[in-house]
Structure formats: C-alpha cells, structure tokens
Amino acid sequence: MLFGQGAVEDYNRAYALHDLYKNKVFFSDVRPVWIEHTHFFWYIRNTPEGKMYMVTDADKRICKNLFDPSKLANKLSAVSGKEVKASALSIDNLQVSRQLDSLRFSFSGSRWTYLAKDDKLIREKGFLGPAPGKYWGNRHEEYRGSVLSPDSKKEAFIRNFNLYIKDRKTGKEEMLSRDGKEGDYYSARIQWSPDCKKIATMKIRPGMKREIFFVESSPADQLQPKLHTREYLKPGDTLDIKQPRIFNIETDTCIIPSMDLYKNQYDLSALEWNADSKALTFEFNQRGHQVYRILELSAETGTVRTLVNEASDTYVNYNRMFRYDLKNGTEMIWMSERDNWNHLYMYNRITGTVKYQITKGEWYVREIIHVDEKKRQIYFSANGMNKKEDPYLIHYYRINMDGTNLTCLTPEEGMHQAWFSQDMNYLVDVYSKTDVPQKAVLRRAKDGRIIMKLEEADIHALKATGWTAPETFVAKGRDGKTDMWGLIFRPSNFNPDKSYPVIEYIYSGPGDQYVPKTFSSWYDTFMPLAELGFIVVQLDAMSTSYRSKSFESICYKNLKDAGLPDRIAWIKAAGEKYSYMDTTRVGIFGASAGGQESMTATLFYPDFYKAAYSSCGCHDNRMDKIWWNEQWMGYPVDESYKASSNVENAHLLKNPLMLVVGEMDENVDPASTMQVVNALIKANKNFELVVLPGSNHTMGGDFGEHKRFDFFVKNLMHKESPAWNLVHANRKN
Numbered sequence: 259m260l261f262g263q264g265a266v267e268d269y270n271r272a273y274a275l276h277d278l279y280k281n282k283v284f285f286s287d288v289r290p291v292w293i294e295h296t297h298f299f300w301y302i303r304n305t306p307e308g309k310m311y312m313v314t315d316a317d318k319r320i321c322k323n324l325f326d327p328s329k330l331a332n333k334l335s336a337v338s339g340k341e342v343k344a345s346a347l348s349i350d351n352l353q354v355s356r357q358l359d360s361l362r363f364s365f366s367g368s369r370w371t372y373l374a375k376d377d378k379l380i381r382e383k384g385f386l387g388p389a390p391g392k393y394w395g396n397r398h399e400e401y402r403g404s405v406l407s408p409d410s411k412k413e414a415f416i417r418n419f420n421l422y423i424k425d426r427k428t429g430k431e432e433m434l435s436r437d438g439k440e441g442d443y444y445s446a447r448i449q450w451s452p453d454c455k456k457i458a459t460m461k462i463r464p465g466m467k468r469e470i471f472f473v474e475s476s477p478a479d480q481l482q483p484k485l486h487t488r489e490y491l492k493p494g495d496t497l498d499i500k501q502p503r504i505f506n507i508e509t510d511t512c513i514i515p516s517m518d519l520y521k522n523q524y525d526l527s528a529l530e531w532n533a534d535s536k537a538l539t540f541e542f543n544q545r546g547h548q549v550y551r552i553l554e555l556s557a558e559t560g561t562v563r564t565l566v567n568e569a570s571d572t573y574v575n576y577n578r579m580f581r582y583d584l585k586n587g588t589e590m591i592w593m594s595e596r597d598n599w600n601h602l603y604m605y606n607r608i609t610g611t612v613k614y615q616i617t618k619g620e621w622y623v624r625e626i627i628h629v630d631e632k633k634r635q636i637y638f639s640a641n642g643m644n645k646k647e648d649p650y651l652i653h654y655y656r657i658n659m660d661g662t663n664l665t666c667l668t669p670e671e672g673m674h675q676a677w678f679s680q681d682m683n684y685l686v687d688v689y690s691k692t693d694v695p696q697k698a699v700l701r702r703a704k705d706g707r708i709i710m711k712l713e714e715a716d717i718h719a720l721k722a723t724g725w726t727a728p729e730t731f732v733a734k735g736r737d738g739k740t741d742m743w744g745l746i747f748r749p750s751n752f753n754p755d756k757s758y759p760v761i762e763y764i765y766s767g768p769g770d771q772y773v774p775k776t777f778s779s780w781y782d783t784f785m786p787l788a789e790l791g792f793i794v795v796q797l798d799a800m801s802t803s804y805r806s807k808s809f810e811s812i813c814y815k816n817l818k819d820a821g822l823p824d825r826i827a828w829i830k831a832a833g834e835k836y837s838y839m840d841t842t843r844v845g846i847f848g849a850s851a852g853g854q855e856s857m858t859a860t861l862f863y864p865d866f867y868k869a870a871y872s873s874c875g876c877h878d879n880r881m882d883k884i885w886w887n888e889q890w891m892g893y894p895v896d897e898s899y900k901a902s903s904n905v906e907n908a909h910l911l912k913n914p915l916m917l918v919v920g921e922m923d924e925n926v927d928p929a930s931t932m933q934v935v936n937a938l939i940k941a942n943k944n945f946e947l948v949v950l951p952g953s954n955h956t957m958g959g960d961f962g963e964h965k966r967f968d969f970f971v972k973n974l975m976h977k978e979s980p981a982w983n984l985v986h987a988n989r990k991n
Contacts, residue, residue, distance in 0.1 A: 264791055264971040266980045272789035272967070275750070278723050279779045286715035286777075288698035290314075290677045290686040293354050297679055299686060300324050300354055301698075303713065308345025313358060316684045316700055319710045324354065325361065325374045333379040338366050399462060402446035407454045414450065414457055419443035421459060421505065434505045435512070444503070451535040456557055457505045458529050458538050465496040470927045476951040488924055491884040494895040500526040502540055504557050513560040519553055520562075522546075524888070533587060539565065546893035547573040552581065552592075565610045566592055572814040573889055575807070577769060580626050583607070591616070591636070591659075593623060595807040600624075602636065604659065616661045619643065622804050624652055628682055634659040637667075637682065637703070639674075641804055647671050648730065648743055650771055650804060654685070656703075667706030670697075673775040678703060686712070690777035692745065693727035720779050724750045728774075728781065733831035735800060735824035740809070742828045744773055744797025746836075747784040754836075758793045759843035759974035760829060762867075764859070766820040767851035768813045768890055771798045783957075790967055791975065793839050795832070799824035813890050815898035817879060818862065820855040826866050843974045847871035847966060849957040850926060851886075857904045857915060857934070864912040869973040871966045873918035873957050874926050877904035881930040905930075908937035914973040916946040918962050920953030 283304075290301040297316040302309050311324040327344035334342040342348075349363040361372040362382075369382040404415035404424070414423045419438035424431045434457065438444045445460040468491055474484040491497070500523060504513040520526055520542040528541040536558055542551040552566035566581075568574050578600060580593035590605040600623045602616040617623055621642035628637040637656050642649040643666075654667045654676045668674040672689035679685070682703050690696040695715035699708045717725075728745040735742045748758075763783055765772045773796050774781065788794040798805075799821025801813035812819055833841035846867050848856040853875025860870040876882035879891050880899050891899055900906045915938075919931035938945050948965050950956065958966060968979035 264975045264977045264979070268790045269967065269980065271750075272786040275785055275789055276780060276782070279720060279725055282717070282720035282723060282725075283695070283779045284716045284719070285713040286696045288686070288688050288696070288713050290688075290698075291352075291354075292677060292679050293356060293358070295680055296356050297684060298354075298356075298358065299677070299679070300352075301686075301712075306719075308343070309347060311347070311352075313354070314700065314710070314712070316679065316710075319700075321710075321712065324358070325372070326377075329377050330361075330372055330379070333372070333377070334365060337379065337381070399445040399447055399460070400443055405448040405450065407450045408452055409454050411454070414448045416444055416446045416448075421448070421457065423457070423507065434507075435503070445500070447529070449529045449531060449538070451531045451538075451557070452533060453535040455506065455508050456535065457507065458531065458557075459503060459505075460500040460526065460529070461503050463499045465491075465498045468492060468495055470929070472922050472924075472928065474922055474952060478952075486922070490927065492882065492927075493880055493884050493887045493891065493893070493899070495884060497524065497545070497884075499523060502526070502529060502538070502555055504538070504555070504560075506557075513555075513557065515555050515560050515562050518562075519551065519564060524893075530583075533585070539583075543574075543576055545888070547576060547889050548892075550574040550576050550579070552590075563610065565590065565607055566605060568594055568596070570595075572807075572811040573892070575769070575810075576889075582626070582629050584629075584631055586631075589613070591626075591629065593626070598807045600807075602626075602638075614661065616659060617657060617664075618661070620806070621649075622806075624804070627654070627676075627678060630682065637678070639676070644671075648691075648775070649741075650743060650773070650775055650798070651691075652775075654687070654706075665705065667701060667703065669706065672697075690715070692730060692774055692777060695777050715777070717779070725779065726750070726752075727777075728784070731795075731797075731828075731832055733828045735821075735827055740800070740805075740824075742797050742799055742824050744795055744828060745784075746832060747781065747788045747794040749788045749791060751789075754838050756791075756838060757840045758791060758838055759845065759970070760833070760839050760841060761787060761792045761794050761845045761847065761970055761974070762825060762829065763794065763796045763852070764820065764825070764846055764848040764855045765850070765852035766799060766801050766813075766855050767886075768801055768810050769803055771802050771804050772796070773798050786963070787967065787970070790971060792970065793836075795829065797825060797828050799828070815890075815892050815896075816902065817851075817854070817887075817890055818858050818902035820858055822855075822859055822863055825859075826863065829866075841866075843868060845869040845871070845970050845974050847873075847970075849873040849875070850955065851876060853877070853918075853926075854904060857917075858902075858907075860913045860915060861904065861907050861910045864910075867913070869914040869970060871916045871918070871969055873962060874920060874923050874928075874955050875904070875917075875931060875934075876926045877930045877934045878906070879903065881927050881933065883925075905933045905937045908934055908943065909941040911938060911941070911943045911945065914945075914969070916948065916965065916969045918948045918950065918956075918958045918965070920950045920956045922952055923955050925955035 288301050290299045292299045300313045303312050313324040314321040331342045331344040349365050351364045353362040359375050371380045404413040406413050412423050421435040421444045442463050449458045469487045470490040472486040477484050522545045524543045524545040531538045537554050537556045539554050550568040555562050582591040590607050592603045604613045606613050624639040626638050639652050639654050641652050651673050657664045668687050672691050674689040676685045676687050685701050685703050688698045695717050697714050698712040700710040728747045731746050732741050784794045801821045803810050833839045846856045846859045853872040854877050856870040857872040859867040879887040919928050971979050
C-alpha cells in the first residue's frame with residue numbers, strides 16, 4: 259500500500275474544491291412558487307449565462323420569461339447607484355400578482371414594486387426588514403394583544419394577570435376573572451367560541467425559571483466582556499401547570515374542569531372550540547411523553563372526556579403527530595406509530611374510538627399535504643413503500659379516506675419534493691438521488707401523469723473537473739438482518755492502491771434521518787476532509803427515524819447507544835469490500851448530539867474509534883434542553899442519564915480527543931463541554947480544547963475545520979500538520 263496524504267498540497271486542494279465545483283451545475287435547484295388561486299407558478303432557471311425568472315402556465319403547458327431582466331436591472335442600477343447585471347439579479351421575497359404584471363420584492367434593504375408592463379419601479383415606504391425572532395427557550399403566555407370576537411363586537415385581553423372583555427362600540431370593559439396573579443395567571447392565548455358567548459383560556463401556575471449564562475469575552479463594540487443570560491429549561495425542572503377555564507359571558511359563570519385526565523403535565527395546548535360552541539378540545543402531553551391525549555371539555559357540564567389516548571412504553575413521538583377534525587363533527591384523522599410504523603387512523607369523535615386504519619404496511623407516512631373532505635381523499639408523502647429502492651426515498655401519494663385506491667403520484671426512483679397548486683389540480687415534482695442529477699416536471703395531481711418537462715440538471719461542466727458522486731453503500735447492522743444505508747466519500751485523486759484511514763461523520767439524534775438523499779455538487783462536511791486523503795462516511799443507524807418505531811426506540815433511556823454497534827458493523831463490511839479502507843484507523847466527528855456521540859464512540863468503543871472530534875456536544879443529558887432529552891431519556895431523571903453521560907464516563911478515555919465549544923452557544927449549554935473538561939482533568943487525561951470566542955452553536959467554522967483537519971492528519975495518518983504560522987494554505991474564505 260502507498261501512503262503520502264496530508265501534505266500542504268492536499269490541504270490546498272481541499273480548500274480549492276469549493277471554488278472548483280462552484281457554478282458547474284445548470285438547470286437545477288428548481289423551487290417553484292405557485293401564484294395564489296391560479297395555475298401559474300414561477301421559478302428561477304439557473305443557466306450558464308445566469309439566472310432567468312420563468313413563469314409557467316400549467317393549463318397551456320407554456321413556460322416563458324416572467325419579466326424582462328434587462329429592464330429591471332437598469333431600474334435597480336439607477337436607484338442603487340451600482341451596476342446590477344440582468345443575469346445576476348439578487349431580489350428576495352418575490353411575490354407575483356395574479357395578473358403576472360406586478361412584482362413585489364426586497365432589494366438593497368428596501369421593499370419595491372415593479373410594474374412590468376409599464377417598466378415602472380416604486381420604492382415602498384416603511385419596510386424595515388423582518389422582525390427579530392423570539393428566543394426559542396421562552397414559554398411565557400402572559401401578554402399579547404387583544405383577541406377579537408368572531409362577530410367583531412368585542413375584544414378580549416389580559417390585564418394584571420386577569421381576563422377582560424371590552425365592548426368595541428361603547429368602550430365598556432368588564433373583568434371576567436379576579437383570581438389571576440403573577441404566580442397564577444391567565445394565558446393571553448384566548449379562544450372565543452364561534453357563537454361569541456363564551457371565552458376559553460388557560461390558568462397557568464408557572465414553573466421554575468432557569469437561566470444559563472454566557473460570558474462574551476471579545477465583544478465587537480467594547481473592550482470589557484459582556485454577560486448574557488437565556489431562559490433554558492433542563493430535564494427534571496419544574497414546569498408550568500395549566501388548567502382550561504371557560505367563561506360564559508351571558509351567565510357570568512366560569513367552568514373549572516377536573517384535572518384527573520391531564521395530571522403530570524409536560525404541556526397542555528391547542529385549545530380549540532367545536533363548531534357548535536358546546537365543547538372544546540385540547541391536547542395533553544404527559545411528562546415523560548409516554549401518554550398523549552386529545553381531550554374534550556364540555557362547555558355545558560364541565561366534564562372532560564378522552565377522544566384519543568396515545569400511549570407507549572418508550573415514548574410517544576409527539577413532534578410527528580397529525581390531527582385533522584372533519585367538518586362533519588363526528589370524524590377525526592389521527593397519525594400514530596402505534597403499529598410500529600407511522601400511519602393514519604380514522605377516529606369516531608363521538609365514541610372516541612378508532613373506526614379503521616387508513617394507511618397500513620411496513621412503510622412510513624411523512625407529511626399530510628391536503629385533506630379533501632368533499633372527495634374524501636388524502637394527499638401525503640411517505641417513504642419505504644417501494645421495497646426495491648432506498649427505503650428513505652420520499653414519494654407522494656393519494657388515498658381515499660376509507661383506505662382504498664392508494665395511488666403513487668411520483669413513481670420514478672428518487673427523493674421527491676412536490677409543490678401542489680392550491681386547488682390540487684397540479685404538482686411540480688423535483689427529484690434526484692445523490693448520484694442522479696435533479697429533474698423537474700409538471701404532473702397532473704389526479705394520477706401523477708407527467709404533462710410537461712421543466713428542467714433537467716446539466717452536470718457536464720462539473721464532471722469535467724474530476725468530480726465524482728458519493729457512493730451509496732448498504733450493509734447489515736448489529737442484528738445481521740437489518741440494512742443500514744449510508745454514503746462513502748472518496749478524494750478526487752482517489753487511488754485504490756493507497757491505504758486510506760476512515761472518518762465517520764455522526765449525527766444520530768432520534769427524530770430524523772441525516773444522510774443526504776438528493777443530488778448536490780458540494781458536500782462541505784465531507785468533501786474537503788476526504789481530499790486530505792481520507793475515506794469519509796455517514797450512515798443512518800438504529801436510533802434514527804423513518805424506518806420503524808422499534809428501529810428508532812433503541813435510543814430510549816440509552817442515547818449513548820447512538821447506533822454505534824450498527825455503525826461499526828457497516829464500516830467493517832465496507833472495509834471487507836474495499837481493501838483500501840483501513841478500518842484499523844477510524845476516526846469520528848460530529849456536533850451537538852453528534853458532538854456527544856463522537857466522544858461517546860471513543861469512550862465505549864476505543865478499539866474501533868481511534869480519535870474523536872467533538873463540537874458543542876450535549877455531553878450530559880441532564881445539562882441540555884428539556885424537550886430533546888426528556889423525550890428520549892424519559893422522566894423522572896434517573897440513573898440512565900448518568901449511564902449515557904460523557905462526564906460520568908470521561909475516565910474511560912484512551913484515545914485522542916478534541917473538544918470544541920462556542921462560548922455563546924444558546925442551543926447546548928457551553929457548561930456541558932466544560933464539565934467534560936473538568937472530569938477529564940480530574941481523571942488526568944490528555945485531550946485538546948478549542949474555545950471559540952463569540953461563537954454560537956457550531957461545528958467550529960473555518961478555524962474549527964482547520965483544527966479538525968490537523969487533528970485527524972496527526973492522529974490517523976500519524977503525520978505532523980504543516981506549521982501554519984509559517985506556511986499558509988491557499989484558502990479562500
């Protein structure tokens with residue numbers, strides 16, 4: 259075998275790859291936008307000469323330019339004082355009128371209207387850009403604006419923690435509740451009944467307020483550090499307790515229902531009135547996520563009854579649920595993993611029982627696109643139905659509500675993404691695989707028949723650079739039966755006579771699958787690293803989603819599993835097939851959950867994983883955000899949290915480890931990494947630590963990539979990296 263990777267020229271080539279592959283794929287990345295209430299859609303055509311804005315008439319099968327780009331470019335050049343090329347128009351948030359003659363868009367910090375027929379450009383007033391988003395950790399419901407009644411005669415609002423109503427004609431205000439206070443307040447998420455006679459809201463006793471702290475060591479606007487705080491609940495913290503209340507405006511009474519069916523709350527949500535105003539429904543997520551209920555509260559008697567009771571001995575995957583209440587008031591469509599696969603069920607809302615299962619089989623419903631009550635049909639996406647292809651590939655389907663006439667609308671092999679017209683007559687289907695470029699077609703929604711070809715990606719210029727697609731590789735997991743699907747990336751100058759160390763990128767968090775399935779010319783996490791002289795791999799092992807509930811649930815109270823036994827079996831199988839893959843030199847890296855898992859790999863499987871790069875890892879699930887960790891690790895916090903903790907198991911470290919953390923990480927408390935550091939120091943272990951000033955949740959950015967490259971060159975190739983303070987790679991940032 260030949261060696262010789264990891265030299266300066268390899269770094270230079272790795273850093274040059276992005277520019278080498280950039281702008282070499284044409285007629286791809288179609289992202290259609292249907293124009294409201296029409297059969298027209300527009301999209302950007304990426305040509306060798308630049309961008310073209312196209313509009314398609316689905317009825318007439320005609321595709322043409324949406325506007326004259328040279329005219330608009332001239333107008334934008336005039337108002338900006340800078341040259342704007344017709345082939346490189348950079349307009350955002352584009353909205354097209356139904357008549358196709360008016361364009362609204364953002365450009366250079368302002369909002370504009372372009373009247374295409376008149377060639378007239380108008381700057382709109384008051385455009386300040388998007389409002390800053392609220393930090394995801396906040397859960398408060400005390401104050402919002404007033405809520406208008408359906409007849410627009412009254413408005414309801416919260417003042418001083420209590421519920422008020424106001425007559426909009428007379429201005430007279432009335433206080434409906436009098437027991438609200440700071441520690442026991444009424445929610446501003448107010449729901450009027452359709453008949454305007456009743457109001458529903460939640461009475462909330464707030465839980466604890468936990469904060470995490472960040473020291474911004476090097477702020478751009480001052481010399482001294484800054485202290486930042488964020489609200490951030492962690493596993494085991496005391497949560498809000500909510501109780502629905504119904505206020506009858508006409509009788510001046512309040513219904514306070516029993517809490518027997520919704521004790522031990524993780525959350526109580528989705529207050530929604532029935533159409534007859536006689537009852538409302540709400541959803542109960544039990545702490546620990548083993549019970550999820552749809553409950554109905556009578557506005558006449560105050561009784562609470564169960565419509566749906568979803569239960570599991572591991573966890574109910576509440577993030578994946580779908581509920582649709584039919585207008586007939588007697589039926590409800592519900593999505594569940596109760597038979598080990600994600601499927602749709604028809605419920606009888608009167609009896610709270612399952613009438614029948616709509617979809618069934620060893621495949622997985624992904625997303626409900628549309629429910630057509632008149633035709634009693636459901637449009638949805640799913641994966642795994644075609645047993646002859648990659649089980650993760652998504653297709654689109656239609657099925658009758660009684661479970662008959664299942665029709666595939668996108669039958670070609672590939673990962674499909676579809677955009678339907680508002681009336682569901684047409685869909686634009688864009689599909690590809692990692693080794694098959696993108697195609698975009700227009701289909702009839704009733705049968706999926708292709709009625710117009712839109713674009714087909716041209717990759718001749720890309721292939722001329724020497725680019726090669728990653729290989730899809732399949733091998734059995736730990737049980738010797740179940741296929742694990744993944745990708746293998748090789749350097750562009752790959753030589754099968756050389757020996758290559760193997761590096762795995764890991765992210766094994768349950769709740770999704772992570773291996774790319776669509777075509778791309780550039781995989782920034784993999785290709786530059788492979789270019790140094792590594793084989794880089796990624797796979798979806800057990801504990802990830804969309805195969806079956808049992809496939810994923812192996813993670814329950816056991817996040818340290820991370821599918822690692824499957825990963826080892828898969829890499830060994832690849833090594834047996836490809837002798838140039840040196841499975842005695844295997845490294846692993848990841849960020850966030852992958853940061854935890856990469857360190858876990860070398861702690862528990864040191865004979866296989868010889869080096870780990872771990873960025874912003876949630877190394878102890880007791881230190882990380884509540885919603886992620888209690889779902890997979892359960893409640894109350896028990897010894898399983900310790901068993902999965904890299905802090906508790908830091909003393910097991912035998913192999914090289916690089917820890918990376920952003921000091922301003924709002925996603926994973928940076929203290930999680932520092933507690934690992936503390937444990938490693940106490941155990942007298944050698945490791946490397948990289949702290950990134952001012953950085954949030956990150957794989958490490960450019961500097962982290964540089965450190966990652968050097969780390970694996972040193973510890974898997976056993977070479978010293980170049981002296982970067984003296985020698986610079988030709989990197990273009």
